[in-house]
Amino acid sequence: MTDAVQQVAAKPARTGVISWHSTPRRVATIYLPLACFVVVLLFPFYWMTITTLKPNHELYNYKDYNPFFVHSPTLVNVKKLLFDTEYPQWLFTTMSIAIAATVLSIFASVLAAYAIQRLRFRGSQWVGLAIYLAYLVPPSILFIPLATMVFKLGLYDSPFALILTYPTFLIPFCTWLLIGYFKSIPYELEECAMIDGATRLQILRKITLPLAVPGLISAGIFAFTLSWNEFIYALAFIQSSEKKTVPVAVLTQLVQGDDYQWGALMAGALFGSIPVALFYSFFVDYYVSSLTGAVKE
Amino acid sequence: MASVDIIDAAKSFGAVRVIKGVNIPIGDGEFVILVGPSGCGKSTLLRMIAGLEEISEGQIRIGSRVVNDVPPKERDIAMVFQNYALYPHMTVADNMAFSLKLKQAPKSEITAKVDRAAQILGLGPLLQRYPRQLSGGQRQRVAMGRAIVRDPQVFLFDEPLSNLDAKLRVQMRTEIKELHQRLKTTTIYVTHDQIEAMTMADRIVVMHDGIVEQMGVPLDLYDRPANLFVAGFIGSPAMNMIKGSIRNSSFETEKGNHLPLGNAPAASEGRRAIYGVRPEHIHLAGDGIPAEVVVVEPTGAETQVIVKAGGDELTCVFRERITAKPGETIRIAPELKVVHLFDADDGRRLSA
Numbered sequence: 001m002t003d004a005v006q007q008v009a010a011k012p013a014r015t016g017v018i019s020w021h022s023t024p025r026r027v028a029t030i031y032l033p034l035a036c037f038v039v040v041l042l043f044p045f046y047w048m049t050i051t052t053l054k055p056n057h058e059l060y061n062y063k064d065y066n067p068f069f070v071h072s073p074t075l076v077n078v079k080k081l082l083f084d085t086e087y088p089q090w091l092f093t094t095m096s097i098a099i100a101a102t103v104l105s106i107f108a109s110v111l112a113a114y115a116i117q118r119l120r121f122r123g124s125q126w127v128g129l130a131i132y133l134a135y136l137v138p139p140s141i142l143f144i145p146l147a148t149m150v151f152k153l154g155l156y157d158s159p160f161a162l163i164l165t166y167p168t169f170l171i172p173f174c175t176w177l178l179i180g181y182f183k184s185i186p187y188e189l190e191e192c193a194m195i196d197g198a199t200r201l202q203i204l205r206k207i208t209l210p211l212a213v214p215g216l217i218s219a220g221i222f223a224f225t226l227s228w229n230e231f232i233y234a235l236a237f238i239q240s241s242e243k244k245t246v247p248v249a250v251l252t253q254l255v256q257g258d259d260y261q262w263g264a265l266m267a268g269a270l271f272g273s274i275p276v277a278l279f280y281s282f283f284v285d286y287y288v289s290s291l292t293g294a295v296k297e
Numbered sequence: 298m299a300s301v302d303i304i305d306a307a308k309s310f311g312a313v314r315v316i317k318g319v320n321i322p323i324g325d326g327e328f329v330i331l332v333g334p335s336g337c338g339k340s341t342l343l344r345m346i347a348g349l350e351e352i353s354e355g356q357i358r359i360g361s362r363v364v365n366d367v368p369p370k371e372r373d374i375a376m377v378f379q380n381y382a383l384y385p386h387m388t389v390a391d392n393m394a395f396s397l398k399l400k401q402a403p404k405s406e407i408t409a410k411v412d413r414a415a416q417i418l419g420l421g422p423l424l425q426r427y428p429r430q431l432s433g434g435q436r437q438r439v440a441m442g443r444a445i446v447r448d449p450q451v452f453l454f455d456e457p458l459s460n461l462d463a464k465l466r467v468q469m470r471t472e473i474k475e476l477h478q479r480l481k482t483t484t485i486y487v488t489h490d491q492i493e494a495m496t497m498a499d500r501i502v503v504m505h506d507g508i509v510e511q512m513g514v515p516l517d518l519y520d521r522p523a524n525l526f527v528a529g530f531i532g533s534p535a536m537n538m539i540k541g542s543i544r545n546s547s548f549e550t551e552k553g554n555h556l557p558l559g560n561a562p563a564a565s566e567g568r569r570a571i572y573g574v575r576p577e578h579i580h581l582a583g584d585g586i587p588a589e590v591v592v593v594e595p596t597g598a599e600t601q602v603i604v605k606a607g608g609d610e611l612t613c614v615f616r617e618r619i620t621a622k623p624g625e626t627i628r629i630a631p632e633l634k635v636v637h638l639f640d641a642d643d644g645r646r647l648s649a
Contacts (some may be wrong), residue, residue, distance in 0.1 A: 186382065194349070196399060
């Protein structure tokens with residue numbers, strides 16, 4: 001009833017004015033800005049792809065060939081990357097390290113975030129803040145003391161050097177993300193479960209975690225991406241070529257002196273970004289809902 | 298089933314004392330309603346009984362057991378929350394079975410109990426739905442079903458009807474009352490709505506500012522409120538209260554008018570007091586006090602009229618249809634047997 005009244009009242013005002021839903025207005029306010037945004041964001045990917053597919057003589061000759069297009073596509077660079085280097089091995093190592101570090105970090109973060117958000121203990125706020133401060137220490141400073149520890153523990157040049165150091169920045173990050181998510185789950189649900197006879201761990205497992213799945217997934221995506229792209233620790237703690245991660249290996253093995261093998265380098269970067277892109281595209285719905293929404297009954 | 302005894306219980310949050318030592322004995326199978334304005338501590342008290350808040354001082358007993366240090370899950374109670382607190386990721390059946398599954402009850406027993414609860418509450422066709430697919434009233438029933446399957450010693454309700462619309466609230470009120478008559482489980486129910494309290498309770502506990510103002514059967518509270526707070530809180534529309542003093546067996550208002558008294562309390566000549574009369578206890582009378590009509594609000598069955606008599610504004614509720622217009626004068630008289638007198642200083646009831 002009230003809707004109908006409002007519509008009738010609103011109609012005369014609209015005539016003669018460009019409606020919000022008109023095509024020109026939508027193009028100007030939505031599609032044009034969006035298009036600019038998409039072009040800026042996706043151009044690097046495009047550049048990466050065409051560089052991968054260009055033969056060398058085309059790559060360095062801007063006068064005869066338009067640099068924005070490929071004239072005679074070739075898979076020489078891809079073949080070189082996959083068969084003349086240890087790229088598949090690097091990819092596998094990176095994947096294993098990222099997954100292991102992510103699982104470890106999510107596990108620790110769930111426990112930390114739950115305790116800080118839900119258990120009433122003196123100073124829980126301060127613990128939360130302290131964890132956040134740990135996140136603010138830049139890795140470029142942290143890697144020096146960490147290097148000492150890695151050496152002392154005999155982990156140098158082993159994947160565990162990375163699996164155990166990545167959580168230093170992943171755990172604070174995931175903990176804060178999960179604190180926010182746990183906060184959005186009504187506390188009454190846990191009180192109700194408590195009366196129903198559940199223990200703290202049962203509540204966490206059967207009530208809180210199933211409701212926090214979107215939050216867990218977005219924390220997982222963040223952690224996975226951060227470990228996948230991590231550079232400085234991977235550069236410092238790994239020496240053997242076959243144990244390197246993709247970001248480091250591509251740079252150290254495909255740049256020899258001042259000889260940049262651009263085609264292979266870009267192929268390496270392209271293939272390195274595909275798993276992350278796939279990962280995101282599968283979980284994009286959860287990811288968006290965890291950043292925007294809370295649990296609704 | 299069990300009795301619940303609250304003995305000198307107090308609760309402090311830091312330096313703030315929200316429950317200031319209350320004593321409430323609750324009999325086995327009784328339906329007791331804690332009622333009071335928001336912030337009076339009634340929900341906190343309920344949460345103390347449930348074990349969700351620690352008891353700062355005093356004792357709470359369920360049956361013969363002191364439960365001060367017993368965790369909620371071992372108190373054998375069930376609680377219905379204001380927002381129902383249904384687990385959103387479980388179906389109605391799973392919601393109701395959750396506590397039994399935690400107890401690792403046999404599957405056949407779980408199914409039997411869930412089916413019985415569903416049948417009592419008419420939830421049969423909804424068992425496989427999720428809470429988000431239910432209406433407010435259905436969610437309310439599921440929350441109650443979850444309590445029923447536990448077969449607990451005590452039911453606790455924390456303002457369970459306040460999220461429902463007015464019509465549904467009246468219907469659920471009846472259902473909860475019927476449920477109690479059927480199951481006879483000791484029930485403690487918190488509400489801020491005095492109508493809910495009056496209609497459902499065996500006994501009402503009126504709380505205000507962390508203390509118990511009065512405890513008693515509903516009509517007792519209505520007929521003989523112990524103090525001004527209870528007098529003003531119970532009954533709708535609220536009781537008319539006029540300041541003045543007792544003179545020559547009648548009541549002289551501050552503005553110098555005289556109101557009749559049935560039997561003035563002994564040795565009270567000249568005492569400052571408050572004259573209380575409920576709107577429904579004022580009648581039209583040919584020889585009554587002249588009063589100017591301010592507002593007439595017909596509700597169908599009865600008519601609520603606000604009048605001005607001798608400078609004091611009074612609310613009256615008449616069973617008769619009133620044709621008087623604002624500005625006209627009608628004659629009214631209070632029913633003397635049910636006039637209440639309260640001490641002007643401490644608000645306590647004076648008349649016997």
